[in-house]
Amino acid sequence: MSVTKMTVVRPGMLTTIQDWPGRVGYWKVGVPPSGPMDDLSFRLGNVALGNPEGAPGLESAMSGPALTFDADTYVCVTGADARVRIDGRDVPQWRPVVVPAGAVLDVGPTHGAGLRVYVTVQGSIEIEDYLGSASTFTLGKFGGYRGGTLGEGDILEIEGLHDSDRIRSIPMEHRPVLPSTSNGGNWNIAVTEGPHGAPEFFTRADMDTLYSTDYEVHFNSDRTGVRLIGPKPEWAREDGGEAGLHPSNIHDNAYSVGALDFTGDTPILLGPDGPSLGGFVCPVTVVAAERWKLGQLKPGDTIRFVPVKAAHAAALGALGLERRASLPVVFSSGGDGDDGVIARRDGDTAVTYRRSGDDNVLVEYGDMKLDLALRARAHALHQRVDALNPHGLLDLTPGIRSLQVKVDPDVLPITSLMGLLHEIEDDLPAASELVVPSRTIRMPLSWDDPATREAIARYMHGVRSDAPWCPWNIEFIRRMNGLDSVADVFDTVFAADYMVLGLGDVYLGAPVATPLDPRHRLVSTKYNPARTWTPENAVGIGGAYLCIYGMEGPGGYQFVGRTTQVWNHRYPDQSGSFEKESPWLLRFFDRISWYPVSPEELLDLRADTAAGRGGGVEITDGTFSLAEHDEFLAANSDSIEKFRAVQSVAFDAERAAWSAAGEFTKKERSDAA
Template identity: 70%
Template sequence: MSTISVLRAGPQTTIQDWPGRIRHWQVGVPPSGPMDDLSFRLANLAVGNPEGTAGLECTMMGPRLTFSEDTVVAVAGAPVVVTIDSMPAPQWTPLTVKAGEVLDIGVAGPVGMRVYLAVAGGVEAEEYLGSRSTFTLGKFGGKDGRPLIEGDALLCAGADLATAPRRILNDEKPALTDNWQLAVTVGPHSAPEFFTPEDIEDLYSTPYEVHFNSDRTGVRLVGPQPRWARTDGGEAGLHPSNIHDNAYSVGALDFTGDTPILLGPDGPSLGGFVCPVTVTTADRWKLGQLKPGNTVRFVPVRSAQAASPADLGSARRSDIGVVLSSGGDHDGGVLGSTMTADGSTVVTYRRSGDDNILVEYGDMTLDLALRARVHALAERIAADRPAGLLDLTPGIRSLQVKVDPTKLRQSVLLDWLIECEAQLPAASELVVPSRTVHLPLSWDDPATREAIQRYMLGVRSDAPWCPWNIEFIRRMNGLDSVDDVHRIVFDAEYLVLGLGDVYLGAPVAVPLDPRHRLVTTKYNPARTWTPENAVGIGGAYMCVYGMEGPGGYQFVGRTTQVWNHRHPLEAAGFDPEHPWLLRFFDKIRWYPVSADELLDLRADTAAGRGEVRIDQGTFSLAEHQRFLDTNAADIDARRSMMEIARHEERQRWSDSGEFAIKTGRVA
């Protein structure tokens, strides 16, 4: 089998395949795959591979490679200098690199950010959860879950070719620029509910600038601060961008506070921020070629008229389809609404790109009966699983249904979802398996303190939640001391409502007793770094971060791993069939440990040792409702006290200028 030797790796060269790691969005595993799928698929076409075959993605600069046998390759994507044994070679065409010759892929030029190398027969890599794509944050896929380094040796897979190699024609090549137009569909969260009409006008008329702090998780943009159509997010948080957690779409424009970020293929699957528009599937390749300093214009298109992502020709190569667009859908992202069969709850169907529908239940409140309806709908859809269905991702009061738009049109999906919802039983009948998982918690852990310090030094030093998140939580909830915060967290029993809130099986959980529901706002802007398995509160929810990465929840401590990186090897508490520890409707109970004890427990878990106490049980919505009824007076009194404290905190923010509208650009 032919070997590829890496003489120079380049700054960020990884193995990817297409469409990547799908069908695991509901547990926080992003698809990964090529950020510019168009160039990647065309490179494979040039060498005769099936278009999804594993190849290399190179960021800013390509590698220097040598091959043990004669090998056919093709280089696509951003313009670069390509040489074979120092002799110039063209892009977009099959090239034969003879045994011992050196293929050198240079630095990306003035336009474009990523370059792709396809090898006839593909590049060998271990399959993980159905894909060979590298997810560097999760440390899996590709070459040991990391970018390539000098001295690596890769194997050519030697798979059968699909077609004869051929040159990619000029009208097939993606047109790169430094002033981009992105086709977007309206929704899921637009005007007038979340943004003002003037905000949306700004969104479409403003050339946003690509910020240098951008990567495969998301492209950060610089542009005008929204005016916002509401004053805050209620139980979801004090900032008007805050909502109860729901699933995201790749390509969504996510406002993390006032900062707009285009979510990439390594982005989070679940979160609590609004997204006014979503880049169409056919235009998402452009995210992979956006360079710092480039400008971006959002152009609304009608979902039904969006180009097909299956097209590898002229319909996707440039801004032609956008310029000729007749404009976007004038529905604020809402496709329709119905009532549940018992007439008690409004069901709203929101557009989330041309490949997702976000089904929302009821008002924007925390109500476990709404999560029960979400669960019932997911079970109903999964029972049929129509052709084209890719993912079902539940949020707090919503279910995102992701499809392949080339196999299942959004209008057909909408009609079918309405029919499915009408067939559901009453939510009060919900009884589900519910384990109690006992986890250690290092209170106010040094790693979380470090994250706050990094945030103050590199992002924002004057935030109301700095320098100590726990004190901020105390103030937000009208408690007498931080000891009260400690007592409530350890007394609470947290019900897991979602998985993958900031990646890899990370639970979004809520205390079953409303008197334990500490409510905070999320960071604005979000942190750029969070330690793995930090525990935080955002809105009324608690999350355990599945891995290092960005985040916005207020820290209370740190715990042990919720994702088994030793999979498929067994580890205490983990099911050998999958690497995530927790399940929907599990209950979490914390027990205190010191920071040093936690480090020992984390080392044991990483080595496959240690124990996790798990008690079997069930959760009955009817029983929970009886508990709420019995304690209604005390619950209402506690909630009123917390609301007064939040109002006072909000007034302090207002007095300090935290909510002031800035007409200039913000990072």
């Protein structure tokens, strides 16, 4: 088979290699699928060339690349409108064209509606898979070409024959319909209600406002999520309880790509590089067949969310790749009328089945509280569904008291999935029977590390200077928990054993963990608005949970310090404490404990980890029994209740102070970030 070399003459803007459907099956450990943000344009480009729909291609934002090939090559340019030339001669988009050997294919800036442009090439761009995909995840620095954007002079190899018999054009009626520039870039996007809408989290008036508002796309948007500017919700509750002071806070659960995530009062449409797990309310979710639109939203565009029935969303997807873009946004407006709740079950442990788009069901157990028995129940469901592995199952992602089940609804319809979930639920063992492997992971912690201090300073300078948690997060934690001094915060954190209940809370194996002893369970609220920068492996507390940030990025947990890496950047090479078969350090139900180190010692340990050595992490095998844990709670119930009473008084006092200061009524918009 012939090999053609493609050389990057000009990289364009944010040009990366993507494939479709991307990196599937790792949502549970915080690895996003990545892949083309406008999958429709991307896949149609491959179809035009006779490639498999998901073959690797190039994605650019705002301005495309200039490329040369050392042999005649068929290419197809799709996506947003852009001027495309070969050696200065204009050629059309959406149609395969031959780039002669040595000629320059030049894809210019996008103009009019849309933001992203795609270049697909006949044949296969030879890129080594990372966790089963060629897609680039730039934040994680893996996949694609050296884990990042393409640069001038990069050379890629393409395997395949120059075959005119395989090419076809894409008819106009099959191409994505972008809004006319004359209407200012106004988009209608179909959503289903759920998983967390009215009346439990949003008011009915909030939902009416959501559907009647033209939300504006904020300039601070990217592949992780599209930030929106719009009205602040009234909210149906005063706070998030154990999950945090703000009413947007919930116990961490899995997200869906396309979910409208309210991080505090800031709405963000989660993209294919977004987080898999988090503790914020998502009232609606973009249906799968319309998620391509997220890739073409640009700053200043406006969005109107249109609720549709789940059956209509499924029908839209079933129409196939080539037809779905040309149809009206909805067959009929109006949601299912069930507030995103598909079903409820009563019993010793109540179960709520919530809709999260047309391709996910979020199974929630019990009341909105932190209870390890609920995590045990979700774990039992996870194991059972995973063992059955029904055809059409794509991913299983556990949260604190939940399990998200992602399917291909064309293969495993949601109605069939619900029947299966009900059958399994009837046969699950009692949570008290849970005994699981549980390693003790002893890790270094640089308390109040300079990197976290820098992140707070950046936040105060660029996002919000008057936040109650500034200028020192640890003092804020002390105040919220009624402790006498910050030394008490230190002692509590270092005395605790933190059990890992979820992974991927902020990407790449980042744990969401809680102390097994409730007397060590410090509570805090999350930043609102969120930080735009967090150092890799910062350690923070949000709600009743602790997290280690897997990589640099945004965040909202209150800092206590920084530790060593929880993701093996040398993967697939084995490195130190990391196991050979996976790049993530931690497992569900591991118990994390800390020992103090200085900032200088931590830098040395981080360098050891990066070099493939141990990095000061000590691992001891063990097990965890929920029955034994319940015995411990019963034996210490008096002192636990005393601790909780003091904590509750401090929590209420802090919330009252916020209210008096206008914190809950203050007009905060995403453009503040």
